[in-house]
Amino acid sequence: MLDEAEGQLTYEPHVETRRRKRLRSNPLAPWELRIGNLRVFYDVYEKPAEVRIVAVGRKRGNKLFIAGQEIPL
Numbered sequence: 001m002l003d004e005a006e007g008q009l010t011y012e013p014h015v016e017t018r019r020r021k022r023l024r025s026n027p028l029a030p031w032e033l034r035i036g037n038l039r040v041f042y043d044v045y046e047k048p049a050e051v052r053i054v055a056v057g058r059k060r061g062n063k064l065f066i067a068g069q070e071i072p073l
Contacts, residue, residue, distance in 0.1 A: 001035055001038060001056075004035050005035065005040050005053070008020065008033055009033065009040075009042065009051045009053075013042070013044050013051045014031075014044045019033055019034045019035070020033050020034075023041075023073075026073050028041040028054055028055055028071070028073070029041035029042055029043050029055065030043055030044075031043065031044060037058055037059045037060070038056060038057070038058055038059070039056070039058070039059055039064060040053055040055075040056050041053070041054045041055045041057070042054055057071060
């Protein structure tokens with residue numbers, strides 16, 4: 001999973017793709033990366049150029065779980 005996330009977020013992490021999308025305002029992060037049933041929530045900073053992964057959760061149906069707790073989005 002870490003290799004997949006690194007590959008997806010190394011180049012142009014602020015560009016929407018089939019796996020990456022900008023989210024509506026929410027308490028986690030402005031961006032989501034989908035890797036199977038996992039969701040990686042991250043933020044992109046221009047100066048210095050970096051990506052910070054805020055949370056990783058698992059999708060079950062229409063529900064998101066992070067550390068075993070359901071997170072409403």
